[in-house]
Amino acid sequence: MDAGSCNACEWECTALTNPVYDIQRFGIDFVASPRHADALLVSGPASRQMELALKKTYIATPEPKLVIACGDCAIDGGIYKDSYAVTNGVANVVPVDCYISGCPPSPIKIISGIRQLMDSLTASSNKK
Numbered sequence: 455m456d457a458g459s460c461n462a463c464e465w466e467c468t469a470l471t472n473p474v475y476d477i478q479r480f481g482i483d484f485v486a487s488p489r490h491a492d493a494l495l496v497s498g499p500a501s502r503q504m505e506l507a508l509k510k511t512y513i514a515t516p517e518p519k520l521v522i523a524c525g526d527c528a529i530d531g532g533i534y535k536d537s538y539a540v541t542n543g544v545a546n547v548v549p550v551d552c553y554i555s556g557c558p559p560s561p562i563k564i565i566s567g568i569r570q571l572m573d574s575l576t577a578s579s580n581k582k
């Protein structure tokens with residue numbers, strides 16, 4: 455979900471599905487509706503204009519669900535930090551499970567962050 459980004463983070467996310475990065479090989483893909491999602495990959499500083507949409511999208515995602523803050527803006531507002539127009543990060547609107555830094559983060563960094571989150575979930579479910 456784009457929560458007010460400059461769109462550069464989206465370009466890197468779009469590259470994830472090309473033949474070079476091929477994120478589907480890990481069983482990960484983008485879906486058109488939060489109703490079909492296991493996780494929300496959110497970019498942008500969570501602008502005030504997108505705050506309600508982000509909350510609604512989070513509510514529309516079925517449990518169990520994860521939220522990944524993708525990019526420096528999503529982490530703490532990034533270059534827009536402390537602007538009147540932003541909430542200073544996704545975690546100020548919805549709970550976040552994983553942070554991926556970068557402005558924008560490279561496709562490799564995004565894949566690495568998602569894989570680390572998946573591995574930590576596998577490790578914690580194996581302990582049970």
Ligand code: SF4
Binds near residue numbers: 460524527556558
């Ligand atoms: S982190 Fe950088 S590239 Fe991503 S939305 Fe913010 S300014 Fe744009």
